[in-house]
Amino acid sequence: MALDVTPDTRDLTAARMSRMSGTGRAPRVVIDDDALPPGPRWPVLAQTIGLLRFRHAFHPWLRRRYGDVFTVRLVPGGRPLVFFTRPEHAKEIFAADPEVFHAGKGNSILGPIMGEHSLLLQDGADHKRARKLIMPAFNGHALRDYRTLVTDLARDEVAHWPADRPFRSLDRMNTLTLEVILRVVFGVTDEQRLRAMRPRVTATVDISPGILLGWGYPWLQRFGPWRRTVENQTELDRLMYAEIRERRAAPDLAERTDVLSRLLLVDERDGLSDTELRDQLVTLLLAGHETTASALSWALYEVGRDPALLRRAQQAADDGDDAWLDAVLKESMRLHPIIPMVVRTLMEPMTIGGWDLPGGTTVGPSIIVAHQSSENHPDPEVFRPDRFLGQSPPAHTWIPFGGGARRCIGAGFAQMEGVQVLREVFTAYDVHAVGADEPKVRNITSVPRDGARIRVSPRR
Numbered sequence: 340m341a342l343d344v345t346p347d348t349r350d351l352t353a354a355r356m357s358r359m360s361g362t363g364r365a366p367r368v369v370i371d372d373d374a375l376p377p378g379p380r381w382p383v384l385a386q387t388i389g390l391l392r393f394r395h396a397f398h399p400w401l402r403r404r405y406g407d408v409f410t411v412r413l414v415p416g417g418r419p420l421v422f423f424t425r426p427e428h429a430k431e432i433f434a435a436d437p438e439v440f441h442a443g444k445g446n447s448i449l450g451p452i453m454g455e456h457s458l459l460l461q462d463g464a465d466h467k468r469a470r471k472l473i474m475p476a477f478n479g480h481a482l483r484d485y486r487t488l489v490t491d492l493a494r495d496e497v498a499h500w501p502a503d504r505p506f507r508s509l510d511r512m513n514t515l516t517l518e519v520i521l522r523v524v525f526g527v528t529d530e531q532r533l534r535a536m537r538p539r540v541t542a543t544v545d546i547s548p549g550i551l552l553g554w555g556y557p558w559l560q561r562f563g564p565w566r567r568t569v570e571n572q573t574e575l576d577r578l579m580y581a582e583i584r585e586r587r588a589a590p591d592l593a594e595r596t597d598v599l600s601r602l603l604l605v606d607e608r609d610g611l612s613d614t615e616l617r618d619q620l621v622t623l624l625l626a627g628h629e630t631t632a633s634a635l636s637w638a639l640y641e642v643g644r645d646p647a648l649l650r651r652a653q654q655a656a657d658d659g660d661d662a663w664l665d666a667v668l669k670e671s672m673r674l675h676p677i678i679p680m681v682v683r684t685l686m687e688p689m690t691i692g693g694w695d696l697p698g699g700t701t702v703g704p705s706i707i708v709a710h711q712s713s714e715n716h717p718d719p720e721v722f723r724p725d726r727f728l729g730q731s732p733p734a735h736t737w738i739p740f741g742g743g744a745r746r747c748i749g750a751g752f753a754q755m756e757g758v759q760v761l762r763e764v765f766t767a768y769d770v771h772a773v774g775a776d777e778p779k780v781r782n783i784t785s786v787p788r789d790g791a792r793i794r795v796s797p798r799r
């Protein structure tokens with residue numbers, strides 16, 4: 340599709356990308372080593388690579404080597420990241436005052452894509468206001484409105500799966516969850532515009548850490564992959580602003596139940612500007628798509644490894660036993676966390692888990708360690724959905740969605756979507772896992788390295 344960029348959209352995109360491009364560089368915080376919990380003394384680049392590329396082995400290794408609380412130092416400048424691994428520590432962090440425990444700073448690397456108004460990047464009063472406006476679009480009532488749409492899209496997707504031939508379930512789930520989130524965010528809309536948006540959103544999710552880090556050097560944006568990223572962003576922005584503009588004037592706005600329309604119906608005095616809407620919508624599209632796809636593909640793969648679990652899943656699908664399908668999804672996110680940890684930056688000195696930490700320190704619970712600990716989850720390496728049936732694991736031991744004032748706003752949506760999709764798959768097919776798989780790092784999320792390959796055959 341040709342780039343038909345109106346000057347104002349190009350200006351807006353360029354302004355955002357250059358304004359936010361320095362934000363990947365955290366302010367240099369000089370913190371005395373003795374004040375911090377123990378950690379490796381390796382060069383900071385080695386520690387950073389360990390954390391970015393090998394997180395699944397690195398978190399548990401650090402826990403074994405240094406105990407419940409440890410420090411990793413990261414580029415640039417060796418800034419410290421203090422890990423907490425016990426549930427009572429996670430509780431302290433999640434329950435803490437969000438005015439002191441900022442989350443937006445830890446996500447600042449996402450600024451050039453998501454924009455400064457993104458829920459993920461905001462803190463303080465701005466975050467509180469935006470969260471209050473967006474939350475109703477994901478409450479129980481709204482979720483019921485989206486359910487039929489999700490079921491229909493899932494049924495449609497599943498009907499096209501090849502029989503008796505291995506395929507990467509992650510790829511199919513990515514296609515499906517992108518479609519779901521686009522329809523939920525925009526509702527029924529111009530199909531041509533949606534068609535143009537799909538590859539733009541996918542290309543945005545595909546951005547690698549190398550590109551993200553490159554934003555610290557805006558001159559790079561004239562070259563190769565950085566230039567293509569800017570072009571892709573400009574085009575996505577153009578499509579989003581066009582959609583927002585048209586929707587403001589839509590005669591059926593008041594009857595619509597999609598997220599954009601709900602946000603536009605907010606009392607005008609509190610309403611979001613076009614730029615704020617763009618940032619929040621891009622955030623929802625990106626945060627709400629590959630995460631859910633990864634969780635779902637692991638769920639299919641794990642159930643497909645065990646004939647007894649498959650029979651149980653099919654029974655649950657036939658009986659409308661959503662609780663069991665929900666437990667499958669929860670267990671999938673426990674065994675294969677999608678996000679490795681949650682981070683907060685201290686705005687003033689604080690004591691956590693008995694450690695006195697200076698202001699400026701970044702802290703966070705490790706989701707990987709919490710989910711793998713045998714104290715929290717007996718036989719942690721076993722995929723056993725029943726552990727979530729009729730009971731919840733002890734507080735703060737299952738934290739795939741983070742917690743407190745920043746808990747994932749789409750958690751309920753992801754679980755609702757997951758159950759609808761699993762029901763459609765297990766109603767239609769026998770599912771068998773193909774080969775062995777393991778998690779790999781993909782930018783911020785973790786995904787199955789081989790795409791959680793499965794083979795399906797229609798149920799007799």
Ligand code: HEM
Nearest residue numbers: 626627630631634677678740741742745746747748749753
């Ligand atoms: C399995 C799927 C998902 C996982 C594992 C996941 C995980 C997370 C995590 C760990 C956080 C950080 C929480 C914290 O800092 O305490 C988060 C935040 C967020 N998630 Fe999700 N997420 C998922 C699906 C979704 C969906 C479907 C949406 C949107 C429809 C979404 C939108 C967001 C947003 C906007 C935030 C920022 C919330 C804030 O800072 O106030 N996520 N998610």
